[in-house]
Amino acid sequence: MQGLNTLRRVVATRRHWLSLALALAAAPALAAAPLRASDAWIRWLPAGLPAGGYVVLHNDGAATALVGASSPDYGSTMLHQSRNVDGEMQMVHVARIALPAHGSVALKPGGYHIMLMQARHTIKPGDHVPVTLRFADGSALKVDFEVRTASGAMPGMQGMQGMPQGGHPAR
């Protein structure tokens, strides 16, 4: 009985040291990565057309910038900005997207986006695409992007277009 209790204590102690070791191993990675991503999605387009990738980047550290992106699912990836030039939407290649210290930047339709080109296989709504984001400080962030249809991305917006104003004929 005494022997079994001793064995249990040894196992418990080992488990404790293992969890402590794991916590120590994780700590430096957390401290060195002040960048986070949320709401990452890709606007799906048919026939393998270039697709826009959108994400909100949060920076808990010093000012930096998004300087590149890559994905194993796409042959070519660029940082783009949509701009309204004389009433016409145009896309331009940008080298960097500034990320202020202790701030955030939203890549969204009509603005900054990640242009994903040359899909390596059929990508459809509901898929998840890994994209690695590279920053000016040398760090990288692997983010899971969810593929959505243009309408699915903005629930309600489609139904609101053309909705009659006031349902009853004036009398």
Ligand SMILES: [Cu+2]
């Ligand atoms: Cu683009």
